[in-house]
Amino acid sequence: MTEMTAGYLPFHAAPKVPDYVPPAGAVDAHCHVFGPGDVFAYAPERKYTPCDAPKEQLFALRDHLGFARNVIVQASCHGKDNAALVDALEASNGKARGVAIVDADVTDDALRALDDAGVRGVRFNFIKRLVEATPHAVFEQIAEKVARLGWHVVVYFEGQDLDEVAPLVRRLPGIVVVDHMGRPDVTAGVDGAGFRAFMDFLAEDARYWVKVSCPERLTVAGPPYDDVVPFARALVERFPDRVLWGTDWPHPNMKSHVPDDGALVDVIPRIAPTADLQRRLLVDNPMRLYWPEESA
Numbered sequence: 001m002t003e004m005t006a007g008y009l010p011f012h013a014a015p016k017v018p019d020y021v022p023p024a025g026a027v028d029a030h031c032h033v034f035g036p037g038d039v040f041a042y043a044p045e046r047k048y049t050p051c052d053a054p055k056e057q058l059f060a061l062r063d064h065l066g067f068a069r070n071v072i073v074q075a076s077c078h079g080k081d082n083a084a085l086v087d088a089l090e091a092s093n094g095k096a097r098g099v100a101i102v103d104a105d106v107t108d109d110a111l112r113a114l115d116d117a118g119v120r121g122v123r124f125n126f127i128k129r130l131v132e133a134t135p136h137a138v139f140e141q142i143a144e145k146v147a148r149l150g151w152h153v154v155v156y157f158e159g160q161d162l163d164e165v166a167p168l169v170r171r172l173p174g175i176v177v178v179d180h181m182g183r184p185d186v187t188a189g190v191d192g193a194g195f196r197a198f199m200d201f202l203a204e205d206a207r208y209w210v211k212v213s214c215p216e217r218l219t220v221a222g223p224p225y226d227d228v229v230p231f232a233r234a235l236v237e238r239f240p241d242r243v244l245w246g247t248d249w250p251h252p253n254m255k256s257h258v259p260d261d262g263a264l265v266d267v268i269p270r271i272a273p274t275a276d277l278q279r280r281l282l283v284d285n286p287m288r289l290y291w292p293e294e295s296a
């Protein structure tokens with residue numbers, strides 16, 4: 001068993017059954033698999049070591065929460081070794097798609113193998129506490145390469161870094177999905193300059209999508225995340241056809257509390273207050289992006 005980084009909390013051992021019942025075919029569009037470390041080693045360059053969170057537990061959580069599919073996102077702790085991700089995709093019976101992390105020198109054969117496994121995007125991480133900086137020119141090279149496969153790009157950055165990241169995003173081809181609402185400073189309020197700038201950025205181009213995930217990371221008030229709900233709701237109501245939702249299980253790097261995944265699901269009707277908005281958020285949008293061949 002690989003020791004997890006001191007001070008971080010493990011994922012919830014017994015999340016509640018959500019009160020909210022997701023629509024049929026709902027997709028958890030942001031989650032991870034970690035290790036197990038003695039089978040899928042963590043990256044030497046990682047800045048944290050998570051607790052093991054294997055595919056079997058992710059799939060059991062999917063069923064427990066009433067979801068049908070997962071989008072499994074490569075996290076920095078596994079770096080550019082996507083083996084654990086591919087293993088989970090191949091075990092999912094077509095119920096999972098992936099977002100990988102790759103180098104600029106990734107070969108076309110390697111990309112095709114990832115695509116065959118179910119990968120449909122790459123992730124560019126700008127969070128300074130998670131990764132060393134990558135030159136934007138490298139990200140542009142990767143984006144051009146994977147666009148040939150029809151993949152999209154997922155970006156993860158701090159709210160205060162929008163001005164640094166936006167020029168690169170504008171140069172990327174295809175759809176770009178922003179993780180965790182662009183990590184706004186919730187203490188500044190939805191009318192604060194930072195979140196307004198983020199909303200204006202998303203409004204620039206219909207290629208830009210956003211995940212209304214991670215109230216547990218952004219909150220100052222704590223569960224049930226009343227201080228974060230207005231941000232997610234504003235995004236759902238303004239961009240109903242380009243929002244995604246995810247648990248972010250197993251919630252790496254949490255220190256403030258252990259989020260209950262069932263309680264996170266119960267936030268959904270508060271941020272998407274109609275059945276139509278819930279269906280677009282949980283079914284139509286993720287199916288169009290990750291299973292277009294099956295999308296209505």
Ligand SMILES: O=C(O)/C=C(\C=C(/O)C(=O)O)C(=O)O
Pocket residue numbers: 032074075076077125127130156217248251252253
């Ligand atoms: O540590 C965070 O801020 C959140 C995450 C970490 C990563 O994505 C990562 O290590 O790549 C998360 O989204 O799970």
